[in-house]
Amino acid sequence: MRRENVRLQFQRETFMKFRLSILALLLALFTGAAFAHGNEVHVKGTIEKISADSIRVKTADGKSVEVKLAASTVYLVRSNNEDKPAKAADLAVGYLVVIHATSKENALEASEIKFSVPIRSKAATSAPAKLKP
Secondary structure: OHHHHHHHHHHHHHHHHHHHHHHHHHHHHHHHHHOOOOOOEEEEEEEEEEOOOEEEEEEOOOOEEEEEOOOOOEEEEEEOOEEEEOOHHHOOOOOEEEEEEEEEOOEEEEEEEEEEOOOOOHHHHOOOOOOOO
């Protein structure tokens, strides 16, 4: 009987150590994901206006956010589930964007801009139904 108690206690300790190890691993993963972008700000929305040195984005909550463009800004177009290199001239009003920006001198400066052409709804692209007399 004593031998079974020792074995049972060993199994409990081993299981407890395993659970603590898993918990520590998950905590490390989530902490790393939380700090992945450091001090960058994400701006997501639709392009409202484009100028030579900045773009204005309308976010989902209706706010307009201006982001300055830099010579070092990286442009990527999302097409067929792939990010492909692009240039500033490829941007257009109405495109969907996700911008990674840093705060510099009370303004946002884009380090990376990912964009895609919005998908039109079926109702907008199909011909209107004709009424029968």
